[in-house]
Each structure stands twice: as structure tokens, then as C-alpha cells.
Amino acid sequence: MRIITKFDIRNDNIVKGINYEGVEKIGDFQEIYKKVNNYIKKNVNNNFEIILNDVTASLYGIKSGKENIKEILENKLSLPHIISGGIDSIEEVNNKMKIGGDRIMLNTYLHENISILDDINNLYGSQIIIPSIETRFINGDYYVYKNYGREETNITLINWIKELKKNNVIEILIISIDRDGTLEGYDDLLLNYLKQTDIFCDGTMSCLYAGGINNLDSLKDIEEKYSFITGVSISTLFYKKIEEKFYFLSYLEGNIVSVKKHFSKIYNCIFVNNIKEIPNNETICITGHYNSYILIDILKKHDDFDMLKKRIHENSIKYIGICSGLQILLTEIYDEFDNDKKIEGLDILRYKIIKCEKPNIGFKNNKFYCHLYKIIDLSNNVVNEYKQDNIEGYQYHPENSL
Numbered sequence: 001m002r003i004i005t006k007f008d009i010r011n012d013n014i015v016k017g018i019n020y021e022g023v024e025k026i027g028d029f030q031e032i033y034k035k036v037n038n039y040i041k042k043n044v045n046n047n048f049e050i051i052l053n054d055v056t057a058s059l060y061g062i063k064s065g066k067e068n069i070k071e072i073l074e075n076k077l078s079l080p081h082i083i084s085g086g087i088d089s090i091e092e093v094n095n096k097m098k099i100g101g102d103r104i105m106l107n108t109y110l111h112e113n114i115s116i117l118d119d120i121n122n123l124y125g126s127q128i129i130i131p132s133i134e135t136r137f138i139n140g141d142y143y144v145y146k147n148y149g150r151e152e153t154n155i156t157l158i159n160w161i162k163e164l165k166k167n168n169v170i171e172i173l174i175i176s177i178d179r180d181g182t183l184e185g186y187d188d189l190l191l192n193y194l195k196q197t198d199i200f201c202d203g204t205m206s207c208l209y210a211g212g213i214n215n216l217d218s219l220k221d222i223e224e225k226y227s228f229i230t231g232v233s234i235s236t237l238f239y240k241k242i243e244e245k246f247y248f249l250s251y252l253e254g255n256i257v258s259v260k261k262h263f264s265k266i267y268n269c270i271f272v273n274n275i276k277e278i279p280n281n282e283t284i285c286i287t288g289h290y291n292s293y294i295l296i297d298i299l300k301k302h303d304d305f306d307m308l309k310k311r312i313h314e315n316s317i318k319y320i321g322i323c324s325g326l327q328i329l330l331t332e333i334y335d336e337f338d339n340d341k342k343i344e345g346l347d348i349l350r351y352k353i354i355k356c357e358k359p360n361i362g363f364k365n366n367k368f369y370c371h372l373y374k375i376i377d378l379s380n381n382v383v384n385e386y387k388q389d390n391i392e393g394y395q396y397h398p399e400n401s402l
Helices: 029-043 055-060 066-074 090-098 108-112 116-123 157-166 188-197 218-225 236-242 256-263 292-301 305-314
Strands: 002-010 013-018 021-028 049-054 081-084 103-106 129-138 141-146 151-156 171-176 206-210 229-233 245-249 268-272 283-286 318-322 332-335 338-344 352-364 367-376 385-388 391-394
Touching: 002 029, 002 055, 002 206, 013 029, 013 236, 021 029, 029 066, 029 236, 049 055, 049 066, 066 081, 090 103, 090 116, 103 108, 108 116, 108 151, 116 129, 129 157, 129 188, 141 157, 151 157, 157 171, 171 188, 171 229, 188 218, 218 229, 245 256, 292 305, 292 332, 292 338
Parallel strands: 002 049, 002 229, 049 081, 081 103, 103 129, 129 171, 171 206, 206 229, 245 268, 245 283, 283 318, 318 391
Antiparallel strands: 002 013, 013 021, 129 141, 141 151, 332 338, 352 367, 385 391
16 A cells, blocks of 8 residues: 655645645644654655645645745655646646656646646656545535635546546546545545446556545555555644654653654654653653663652553553663563662563673664663563553664664
């Protein structure tokens, strides 16, 4: 399943509406572009596509996002970038390609001059064009809209798809206006309707979908139920993800600056004085080149250990532990310098820590390790990573890994 993310750009900002009504400012276009793309690369897939849409060019013919798009393309990621908004001539298509666009998305102008498809096909080939179709169910059928969902065309969805097929279009993006920006889940009624029509059965046109996707697990559902959907466009879900906060305890030392810099590419990183300051269901990161025994002792001295343990077991806090932050997940920890001294751990992993035969420092499978002690499970297997429910733990350092 192809992943596409769309950025609606207006006056130096990324914006997003709901049901194509109004727009909310998400944030600075460069910052949001970088954070969303970093989130997708880390949590979804390294291979995805990007739509850059000049909103005011679509709505008012004022290309306020033109320079923003150009600026992004000058330093763009090595990924396909699809340019959209206010494209109303072959000259404008040429301009978008010259500044670094890889493909072109058209909507409103196709209803005024569909012959532009021939001009583009003859010059570049049909593979660079993606008509986007804004649709909603009204008066017993799905109808097509234009001009950012503001104008009716009185053309049914199926008839418009047939018309695009006649003009040698090989890929389209169908947008559910009723689900756009809502995070209410994909529009199964629309997709079931398309499935029943068999409009894509001949295999000459592939179909992308956008609207309402509220979790990444639903992509598998779409793939299994609707084989004609070859990719999905997701925006609002990713905007919500990068709003998530990432907390660090201000009194802990070690390599926190390096770790914070790494996670700041995706999340809003915040230092707090104690666990109580972290809201429910937010994420705490505990890291550092600590003796794990000493790390727990520090947490106890600040009256945070019991609260952290309680909230992890109650699933009211998300936990990421790096290096010693992974090791304190054990039931009990022995002092590295005095094996007669032990201290209770967070009681997630009933494994044990032993000293490495030699220091484990360096890269292995693109992951950077720097530790003297390792965790082994009940079968004597080394544990370098743990992920379960609200907990993630890493023996290696993701902030320094490739």
C-alpha cells in the first residue's frame, strides 16, 4: 500500500480544513514538512510520496504558496513530490517541473479545459498526471466538486472517472469530502460503492484514496477489502501525531541533549521536574550512560520511582528507555560495583543483567551500541530491544543509529 502525505500550503503555513470547510493553521510550512516526513520515516515507511498543494492558488488564483513550494523543492527529500494548485496551462505544468516537481495533480481546471490532458500526455506522458476528485454523496449518488469542494459540477463520480479514462488518465486520487479532516475513519460507503461498480476492474487506471483515516492499522483493512485502492493520502492523522509531547526529567544527566535533539525532529520535547507534571498518556524518555542501579536510586531520591512504576503498570504513561533506561525495566537490579547490593526495578522484564565479555561499543546492523552490561532472557538470549503495549526499550542508542 503506497503512503502519500499532502501539505496544503498558504502564506508560509501548512493549513488543514474539515469537510473542505475553513482552514486551521497547523504551523510553519518548513517545520511541519520536516516533522511529518521524519515521523513517517521513523514510524511508517521510508518510501512515501508527498503532495504540495498551493491552497490559495486553487481557491482564488493567488499563488501565495508558490515560493514556499519552490523553497521546499530546493531542499526536498529524495522522494517523489507531486505539485498541485492553480495549474491552468501547459506553461504552468512546465514551471512546476522546472522547480523540482516530479508529478502534477489537477482538479478544477480539468472541468474547464480537459484537453490540457492531451497537451501534458504528448509532452511528458500520462504517468505524471494525477487528477484529484472531490466527491460526496448527495441526492442518491456520488457527485464531483471542484474549487476545493466549493462548487458543484453536477457530474456523477462514475461518469467523471469514465471521462478521465477516455482521456488516457492512468491514476486518480478520490477524496471523500464528508470524511476530509475528520479522523472518523475511511469512507467505507464510498469505497463499497466503487467496488460494486467494477469501474477499475479492467486494470487501466489505479485509484488512490483520501479522507478520514484515523489509524495506520486501517490501511491493512483497506488493502484487504478494496484491492483497487493502490495507495492512501494521509494528512490530519500525521499532524496529530507530531503534536504529541515527549518528556524528559530535568534532573537526569548523561546524553539527554543528544537524545532530545533526535526526538525533536518529530515531537515537542519538554523538560519537567517530576513525573507528576506529565499528563496521562504522554511519553517519558529515560536515557543516559548511567549505572542502572544508580539511575533507580536517583529516581527514588526525587520521589519519582514509585510514581513511574505505578503509571507504567496502569498504562497511564508511555515509556521509552534507552540503554540504562531499558535495563531498569527488570524486576531487580544489582549494583555493578557491589553484587551484594540490589534494588527493585520497574518489574516489567523478569530477566537478568550480566557483564559483557568485552565492552560492546560500535555499530551493528546500523545500530550504535555503547555499554558494558547486557540483558539476557530466560533462554539466555541477549535482549537489545523490547516493545510491548506502552513500553519501548532499546539497549542501543537510536539517537546515534542510522
